[in-house]
Amino acid sequence: MVTGLSCPFLCLERDAPCVHHFNMDIRGYRCMNLQQSNAYRMYLLYMGVTATLFALFSTVATVYRIREVGLDAVELLWVGFALEISCFLFEIPTGVVADLHSRKRSLVIGLVLIGTGFLLEGSVPTFLAVIGAQVLWGIGYTFLSGADQAWIADELQTNRLEGVYLRGAQVAQLFTLVGMGVGTFLAVFSLPLPLMVSGGLYIAFALFVALVFPETRFTPVSDRSQNTWNAMWGTFFAGLKVVRRSSVLLTVLGIGLFHGLYSEGFDRLYTLHFLENFQFPQWVEAPEVVWIGAIDACAMVINILVVEWIRRRLESTGRLEKMGVLLVINILLVASIFAFAVAGAFWMALAAYWLTYILRGTNQPIYNAWINEQIRESRLRATILSTQGQVHALGEIFGGPLVGAIVWKTSALWGLIASSAILAPAVFLYLFLRKRAGESQCFRGLNRKDGGQSM
Template sequence: MNYKRNLRKNINLNYLFIFLNRLDLTQGVWMIYLASRGLSLAKLGLLEGIFHITSFLMEVPTGAVADIYGRKASRTLGRVFCIISNILLIFSTNFYLFALSFAILAISYNLESGAGEALLYDSLKELGEEKHYMKINGFNEMILEISCIFALMLGGFLAHKNYLWPFALSAVFAGIALFESTFFQEPSLGKNKSLDSLHPLKVFKNQTLNSFKIVKSTKKISLLIIFAEVMSVFGTSLFYYLQNYWKGNGLNEFKIGTIFAISSLINAFIAPNVHKIEKLFKERALLIFLPITTCICIWCIAFTNYSYVFFIAIEILQTIMYIVTSNYLNKLILSENRATILSFQSMVFSFFMIFLFPLIGKIGDLFTLNTAFKFLGIASGIFAILNVFIICSKDN
């Protein structure tokens, strides 16, 4: 009885953890901060590339950690790495220390990426309530966006005074999240008991290979993962490079943070209602509509003076995309492979970011960021066309 009650508590504990975890005051200012330390756009892109190379290499191993040793342990360890990264970034004096900080931060994201979602879904599954996952995940996203509002506004305000404050406070919030993570109840569904008697190295090998086989043999999982992560790459690239673009156009850190906060506020209202949007449009229509609309918005960023409006529109599309694809994927994945496969999904994101993000920075250095956005518009257009072709071919 206590075990089931604790599983149910995971839902509210997860709301609090997401709020604390997303209180990253650096997210809207780190590129501006590092640019102020003398880094070019190409070097900023390289740092993000280092982040994603590390993430690419560590995603599946950290997902295996969550499936084998527990999602709770993985989340807690992730907060430890986050604290170390923020402290290191405060005291870094050269590019190599910045790079080390970004690599450590990537591992903190890896440890959380599959574990949190898997812990929540399997808690609901063990309670027999997984049908409510999309709705609950919508509320998770709402909490995340509310946290973003505080983080972006406060981070932009503090950075305008002193760049070190956002990094220091982010480390403090990560410490509070670390403490709160110890109260989660580990679902029994999530642990791969068949691997208990094996040597640790064989455990990781078997867990990883089995998860890859599932992804490879289930075409729908592969297509959903690629779809979701390519979409995320477009949105993430714009989020970071628009910071310097707007700064160059005369906006200060607080105003940039305000734009991001408005985006989060709108998403906070959208997220709890995504399950209604999904019921109205269904899977096929959404998977066709989201990339096409994203492409149109990217071109509008490049060719109009209302880049902030179309950025907010893209963020809304990203929210819808994340919630619906998360639900579709979790329905297809076995519990004992859930965190590993969801981490594989993040690895695909890192793979595309490794190549695209530094390339955008290089184009921005050689030409202008506006030119880089036009390149992103071309890339998103090609993806949207290919996506329609794949979906229509699959349906025939």
Template sequence: MHRLFLGLLIIGPVLTPYLRSKGFVYTEIMLLQSISAVSLVVFEMPTGIVADRVSRRLSLFLSGACIAAGLVVYILAARFATLAVGEVMISIGLTFRSGADAAFLHESLARLGREQEYRQIEGRAISWIFIGQSIGTFACSALYEWDKDLPFWLSVGAASLAAAVVLLFTEPQRDKADRPYISHVLHSFGVALGSPALRWTLVLVAIMGFTTRVGFWLYEPYFVAVEIPILWYGPIFGVFNIIAALSARFLAHRWGNAPLAMLFMLLLCGLTFLLPALFVSAWSITIISLQQIVRAAYKPTLGAWVNGHVTDDVRATMHSIFGSVAALAFSVVSPLIGLRLDGAGAIPTYALMGMGVCAAAVLLGLWLRLSRRWTRSG
């Protein structure tokens, strides 16, 4: 239910139009997202420590509370600086959840002797998010046309309910980290950098981090380029979420070798940018919709892979490290994407993203081929 309520944050289809209605250009919008991403990097480690050393349940409760408060600031803000404060608050909420939910699930399953079911159950849980989003996004555009703030107020309520339902959770017994804060973080980084498998994964996470996040912010510019009315944004996102929900429920746990699966997802993302740039049409949204398969399958695949390479005392912090890497990569790239959108337009930006991501997938594939020993364990 926690993830279902988080899924009822229905602002996605109208977020970019909402910001543009406040007078911001793409460069400013993407700069806001860069600030948000830097906030994720700054707070990812401390919030991961809270989950590892204090309570996963407390971490998840604070997640919903911070997101709700940040959305209120977002609604009331009229200036860039105030919006940035709202972005930071939402980012803090996201960091409280990023490591805690995956670790909470893994440890609950481990106590039941069912940890091998992680990907299947994580995929099912993610599908609840997409189901929740599907419920709201179909009506989101109509609500936005009626009152621009209404989808955001409804999302405040959903985030508050997500925080409240966590109070019903029972936290399993587990090993807790007993190192000092700095020592714990350095130890976790050492684990990540000391493993050939995790080093490769860190690079992939960086590329996938900006690819999937930039993909979301490129939807609206493409819709504008092919002249799709805002009223249709909600139904389109609703279909996107249905694809994601089905993928999470039926595909997320079926990938075999995890590194190869994640590499395929990266290549698929590249093609969903490149092909719409070559075939500019409203029908190319069907190609863009394939990003939803990656959106659904990537997290459980990555989570299971990372969980298999770390121990309980660093698990949430390790997930936070990977979240930080993804956010930092996005924070660097997003302002450049905004400048590209304002300067060249949506289609050239799609072409650039497609070529860059496909090239990165090829290079990572070559690295993977040279590292066969550890890939066999995926």
């Protein structure tokens, strides 16, 4: 027997012998067969291609809407509203395709719709065309949402998918940077060009998925086409019923709502704020679209490094005082958004924006872990998390018009200040939870002390 060697194939399940070495007893994971290995490679290809094509589009899209289409702050917020409401309305109905008919078919439809939307936006520079593109994009996104993960789960036939999803996320991060670079390069020649190239490649990739991607393990579920809306709202109200019994979980929903409300305004207005209110440095003669692309790419790299540092610290220490960290992050986030809005110079605005980007990227994984810790009953976990996601989505839907009402007679600067103010109540909710946690620990300490004296 030969031991101590590692299998060159991706392994899936622990405590099963490796089958890829003759006469070797290498224990640890059950390895993929060739069919599964092919599906895994296709999944990584899918993650890389879609990340590249989306970054190719999104890096330039807002600059295109401002400079080529001529959208103002209110119109940009309506664009975001059209996208968010489309995603919300079609999330459940489009899931029927993936569950009843085919995961792969759902992926193909989604890719075609997104590509068509991007082509429409890039080729017709009008407000109505941009709105129509958001609707197509939003519906297309809902066809992809969950179908890609469900497809690879079906093909690999294993419960141990954490490593697969993590590797897919790493591939997506790397190729997002590639897409940012390519999109910025193409935009130097023509602002609509990256949008149309991205859209065309989305449709071409849909054809590739239809012809090449395997689908050998799919089993249709029982008919869920009826009452899908009732099921969604049933989950929502069931989650609220559970949450109402816990002041902590109710406060968590409030925090999620305020994060949804503020984020839509910030995401739609930060590029407009850079372009309208600041002069890019003259020592580098580069188009403004190159500056925007470079700013976002640098922010993403810094965020990846910071999140990785936090992950390693958590692994080494085994703990992280999440509520205290989240409180500090949200205080700094309110301050950094406000500082970005009122900054008097480009470098001050750049520093404030980068800090905001890093804080948002750091907040999400810690927040997700903290929410899971608050849910004591595992059987209710999915219901509560689904409800939290729906509350956040509603916040994004209504956040755009709320900030839009403020910028209607003012400017993007005031919209960003409003976004900062909208997030501020989340800080007070964290303070409320921290105070309750302190009182509970104090109460338990007094009980132990009294118990010790009585013995």
